Amino acid sequence: MHKNITKLLAGVACLFAFGVSAPSFADAPAKTEPAATTAAVATPEVAPLAVPAAAPAATTAAAPAPAAAPAAAPVPNKGDTGFMMICALLVILMTIPGLALFYGGLVRSKNMLSILMQVFVVFALVIVLWCVYGYSLAFTEGNAFFGTFARSFLNGIWDPATGTFAVAATFTKGVVIPEFVFVAFQGTFAAITCALIIGAFAERAKFSAVLAFVVLWFTFAYIPAAHMVWFWTGPDLITNATTAATEAAKAGWIWQKGALDFAGGTVVHINAAVAGLVGAIMIGKRVGYGRESMAPHSLTMTMIGASLLWVGWFGFNAGSSMEAGDLAALAFVNTLLATAAATLSWVFGEWITKGKPSMLGGASGAVAGLVAITPAAGYVGPMGGLVIGLLAGVICLWGVTGLKRLIGADDSLDVFGVHGVGGILGAILTGVFAAPQLGGQGIFDYVTNKMSADPYSIGHQVWVQTQAVGTTIIWSALVSVIAYKLVDIVIGLRVPEEEEREGLDISSHGEQAYHG
Numbered sequence: 269m270h271k272n273i274t275k276l277l278a279g280v281a282c283l284f285a286f287g288v289s290a291p292s293f294a295d296a297p298a299k300t301e302p303a304a305t306t307a308a309v310a311t312p313e314v315a316p317l318a319v320p321a322a323a324p325a326a327t328t329a330a331a332p333a334p335a336a337a338p339a340a341a342p343v344p345n346k347g348d349t350g351f352m353m354i355c356a357l358l359v360i361l362m363t364i365p366g367l368a369l370f371y372g373g374l375v376r377s378k379n380m381l382s383i384l385m386q387v388f389v390v391f392a393l394v395i396v397l398w399c400v401y402g403y404s405l406a407f408t409e410g411n412a413f414f415g416t417f418a419r420s421f422l423n424g425i426w427d428p429a430t431g432t433f434a435v436a437a438t439f440t441k442g443v444v445i446p447e448f449v450f451v452a453f454q455g456t457f458a459a460i461t462c463a464l465i466i467g468a469f470a471e472r473a474k475f476s477a478v479l480a481f482v483v484l485w486f487t488f489a490y491i492p493a494a495h496m497v498w499f500w501t502g503p504d505l506i507t508n509a510t511t512a513a514t515e516a517a518k519a520g521w522i523w524q525k526g527a528l529d530f531a532g533g534t535v536v537h538i539n540a541a542v543a544g545l546v547g548a549i550m551i552g553k554r555v556g557y558g559r560e561s562m563a564p565h566s567l568t569m570t571m572i573g574a575s576l577l578w579v580g581w582f583g584f585n586a587g588s589s590m591e592a593g594d595l596a597a598l599a600f601v602n603t604l605l606a607t608a609a610a611t612l613s614w615v616f617g618e619w620i621t622k623g624k625p626s627m628l629g630g631a632s633g634a635v636a637g638l639v640a641i642t643p644a645a646g647y648v649g650p651m652g653g654l655v656i657g658l659l660a661g662v663i664c665l666w667g668v669t670g671l672k673r674l675i676g677a678d679d680s681l682d683v684f685g686v687h688g689v690g691g692i693l694g695a696i697l698t699g700v701f702a703a704p705q706l707g708g709q710g711i712f713d714y715v716t717n718k719m720s721a722d723p724y725s726i727g728h729q730v731w732v733q734t735q736a737v738g739t740t741i742i743w744s745a746l747v748s749v750i751a752y753k754l755v756d757i758v759i760g761l762r763v764p765e766e767e768e769r770e771g772l773d774i775s776s777h778g779e780q781a782y783h784g
Contacts, residue, residue: 355583358584528699
C-alpha cells in the first residue's frame with residue numbers, strides 16, 4: 269500500500285509541474301521572437317540583392333534605378349545543421365549509456381540496475397519537460413532570470429501559415445541553424461545535468477523521490493541558471509553601441525555581467541554538484557558507510573563509461589560553438605588536450621601519494637579534465653587548456669580525498685569532488701587564460717565585428733567569473749534544500765534500511781543486473 273501511495277504522489281508531483289507550467293496555445297503568438305541564441309535574425313551586413321533593370325530604349329532617357337530588394341534572410345547551412353545534430357547525438361551518448369555505465373560500475377553490484385534505471389528515466393523525463401516548458405522558460409526573452417511561455421510545447425517554431433521553420437542565431441552574424449536543432453542540443457544539456465546529481469546519493473534514495481526532486485530542481489534551478497548564463501538575443505541586431513546596450517539589457521543576469529561560460533561550467537557542473545552535495549547531506553550516509561566495503565563492483569564498466577563520456581564531450585564542447593568553424597575546432601582541441609593532461613596529473617598524483625596508479629584514478633582524472641575545460645573550451649588557447657587540465661587532475665584528486673573528509677558527507681560517487689571542484693576551478697581559470705596575452709580569445713566586439721580593442725583585464729574577468737560561480741552555488745543550494753524537503757515531506761527521500769541492505773535492484777525494481 270505504501271509503495272502505491274508513493275508512486276501516486278510521484279505522479280501527482282510530475283503532473284503538477286506540467287499543469288502549472290503549460291499555458292494554452294492561444295497565449296503564445298503565432299510568430300514570436302525566437303529565443304536567444306534563438307533570436308529572430310536581422311541581417312544588416314548581408315548585401316541587398318541587386319535587381320537588374322531592363323535596357324532602356326535608344327530614344328528615351330535612362331530610367332531611374334529601381335529600389336534594391338530587401339536583404340535576404342539568412343538560411344541555415346546544411347553543414348552546420350548536420351554538425352549540430354551530430355553534436356546533440358554525442359551528448360545523448362554521454363548520458364545513455366556513458367554516464368549510466370560510469371556510475372553503474374562505481375556502485376555495488378546489488379545497485380547496478382537502480383543507477384542505470386535512474387539515469388535512463390531521468391534523461392527521458394527531462395527531455396519531455398524541456399520540450400513542454402523548459403526550453404521556452406530558458407531561451408525566450410523575459411526578464412533576467414526566466415523567459416516566457418511563448419515557446420511552450422515548442423509552439424511557434426513551425427509556422428503553417430507561411431510554411432517556414434524558425435531559426436536560431438549563432439555567435440556569427442548572418443549564420444543561423446534550425447531552431448529545432450538548437451532545442452534538441454540544449455535539451456541534452458538539461459538532461460545530463462539532472463542525471464549527474466544522482467551519483468551523490470546513489471544506493472539509498474527512493475526512485476519516486478528522485479523523479480519528483482528532478483522535476484522541482486529542473487524547473488527552479490536548471491532553467492533559471494541556463495537563462496541567466498546563456499540567454500541573449502544574438503549578434504545580428506547589434507550594429508552600434510546603442511543597439512549593443514539595448515540587446516545586452518535583454519540578456520540573462522549573469523550574461524549581462526560579462527561572465528564567460530562556453531559549455532556549462534556553472535550551468536551544468538557546479539549547479540549539479542551543489543544539488544548532489546545537498547542531497548548527500550540531507551538524505552544521510554549509506555548504511556555501513558565507513559565500516560563496510562563499498563568498493564566499485566566493475567571498474568571495467570566505469571572505464572567504458574568514462575571513454576564514452578570523453579568521446580561524447582567533443583559534441584558537448586565543440587557543439588557549443590553552434591557552427592562548424594574555427595571556434596568548434598578550438599574547443600575540440602582543448603577538450604582533447606585538457607582531458608589527457610588531467611588524466612596524467614591525477615594518475616601520477618595518485619601514484620606519488622598512494623604508491624600505485626589505478627584505473628579508477630585514470631577514469632576520474634579524465635572526467636575532471638572534461639569538467640574543468642568545459643567553461644573555457646572556446647575561450648582559451650591550447651596551452652591554457654593544458655594548464656587547466658594539469659591543475660584539474662591534482663586539485664580534483666584532493667577534492668575526492670582531503671576535501672571530502674573535511675565536508676564529512678557521503679557523496680557516493682564524488683559528484684562534488686569532481687564536478688563541483690573541477691567546475692569552480694575551470695570557471696575561474698577561464699577568466700585567466702581567456703586573456704589574449706596568454707593565447708586566449710579575449711572579448712569579441714559585435715559592434716566592430718572583431719576582437720575588442722579594449723585591454724583585457726584578467727583581474728576584472730576573474731572577479732566576474734567568481735560572481736557567476738557564487739551565484740550558481742547559492743541559487744542551486746537554496747532550490748535544492750527546499751526541493752529535497754518538500755519531497756521528503758510528501759514522499760520520503762530514503763528507502764528503509766532493510767531495502768537498502770538488500771539492494772535497490774531487487775527492492776525497488778524487482779530485477780538483478782547479474783545472475784548466478
